[in-house]
Amino acid sequence: MSSTFGGATPGFLVWLLSMKWRVAVDRAVAPLGLTHAQYSLVASLYGMHRAGRRPSQRQLADHTGLEALYVSKLARALETSGLLERTRDPRDPRAVRLALTEEGREVARRAIEVVQGLMDQLLEPLGGLDGTRTEELARDLTTLLDVPLAPATAPEKEQP
Known part of the structure; x- marks a missing residue:
C-alpha cells in the first residue's frame, strides 16, 4: 500500500x-467530445438500447445515480450535439424517453472501447479486468453500494 495514503x-x-x-x-473521452457524465449517459443508453429498452430520463437517472435534473441538462446538451433523441412518452406526457441517434451509438461504442482500455490499465495492479482480486473488489464494492442510506437526521443540540 502506498505510504502516501497510510492511515x-x-x-x-x-x-x-x-x-x-x-x-x-x-x-x-474528451477527444470524442464527451465528459465523464455524458459518457455515463451514452454508455448506459447504449447498453439499454442493446437490451431493447428506451428509458425515461428518470429511469436513466436512477440507473446512473445522477440527479434527474442533471440528467435532463446532459440529455439536452447531447441532443443539441446530435447524439441523443428526446421524445415525450405518449402514455405519460410528463415523461421524456431517451434514445441514442445512429451517430450517438457510434460515439458510445467508441467511448466504451476507450474506457474499457482505461479500465484494463487501472486494474492491472489487481490482475486486470478478469483478475481474481478485481472480482473480489467488485463484490466488495457491490456489497457497500447495496447498503441503504439511513434518512438524514439533524444533529442533536447540546443542552446548556
Missing part, C-alpha cells in the same frame, strides 16, 4: 479513487 479512512480512499476515475475518464 486514510476507507471513505476517503473511495472518494480519492472516484475522483481519479472521473478525471481519467474525462481525459479519455
